[in-house]
Amino acid sequence: MKKPELAHLVAVHMGLGHLRAAYPLRSISPEGIIVWGSRGHVSRGEKKYWRLWRRIYYHLSRVGSYPVIGKLALKILISVERIPSFYPQRDLSRPTIGVRLLKFLIKKANLGRSLPDYFEGDSLPVVNTFYATAVALDMSLKGQESPRENYVIICDADVNRIWVPEKPAESQLKYLVPCTRAKARLVSYGVKEEKIFVTGFPLPTENIGSEGRMEGLKIDLMTRLGQLDSSGKFFAYYGQTVHQLLGLNRIPGSASRPFTIMFAIGGAGAQVEIVGKILKSLNKEINSAQIRLIFACGVQRKVLEKILKFINQQGLSPQIGRNIYLIYQDDVFNYFDQFNRWLRQTDILWTKPSELSFYCGLGIPILIAPPIGPQEERNRRWLMDIHAGLVPPGPPEYCAEWLSDLRKNGRLAEAAWAGFIKARKLGTYKITKLLETGQFTEE
16 A cells, blocks of 8 residues: 655754654655754755754753863753743744754855755655754745645644744744744744644654554553552552543553663763663662663663673673663664664653654653753643653662652652643654645644
8 A cells, every 4th residue: 555645754863852853744744754964865065064963952951060161061051942931922933043053054155055956857845853854945935826734743832943944924934833832932923823833843643653543552541550660559549530531440460570660861862871870779679670770771872881891890780681671773773673663562651852752642641851941841831731751859879768658659650640641742643744735723
């Protein structure tokens, strides 16, 4: 059966977030995911800009851990990416320095300017997951009588002004956003409401099941709640509601697998040093098969090697493949596939509040590692506002103690349930239907 050709799908390799947003939608595009800035898609000159941009991103994502120089660089990064306070509500449509710099790079350095030539020969919409390609295409389409539809997926709960072109009122760019707060922010930047669709973040459908029934998600969640609620406190309060909404009539018993924690390291390798502290604290529980750890290492070999070093230092090498698992792939899309499959057996996702914050919609409690940059600060706030995320109540070197307490008091189960109830989880289906029919209903 031939897959539907609904849109071109454009992402960039700037960390994992913008690629992860594209991955669940890969079947809508005739050529799969176009990683702009990679070999074969851009000129040699433009490729140099993308490579430099990526290097700066990776460096600044890690420098916060360096003393003195790191803190100074992080302050510079935060000032560039700064998101203004939401209140008082006001007009924020005036272009910032970042907006003007992006316009300069597009016009003078030809950043993304060859996008229209790449898509010549058809009129399919373009769905972007990064602001630079979306704005570049918007500029090239300006003034056309019937411009190609141009969408961009917002990957955070709040956004910087750079995601909106210099003159919002003249722009044809349309936004696919994960939550109502992101929509309100775009409106304050001058984007017309009819160009904003609150679809939810595109989550992997293999972790959900069908759009109407969500059968896979519900079964996984019921099993997970049993693991998270070790004392039965959560089910004493919410058991009847859970059974009614999930349509499953059994009370979870002990699962056939150990209590499972996934620690996801950022695409830039940020916060890998926390791994050693976690392993030291949970050494006994791992050896006794009470706890299983999954380390999502990404696509950087040096991250994998660091984690292997920590495992060896704690004498836990024999547990690899038993109660310690490592997710690592050279190919980023193979990595996402492996990550999504392991996520179905995960009880807690411990991660910095990146785009993975929206995976709370799958009924997985998010244990929030320290955020990097303003976007992640806002994602953390969103997670806590909907009660789907928790800041660790103690340092990682004592996680064995406070994880036990969070299971006993039902707080982890409450976070899993809150994410399932409050976070949108059908973004992939909503975006596909919008492209297919032109219709959208916000739910």
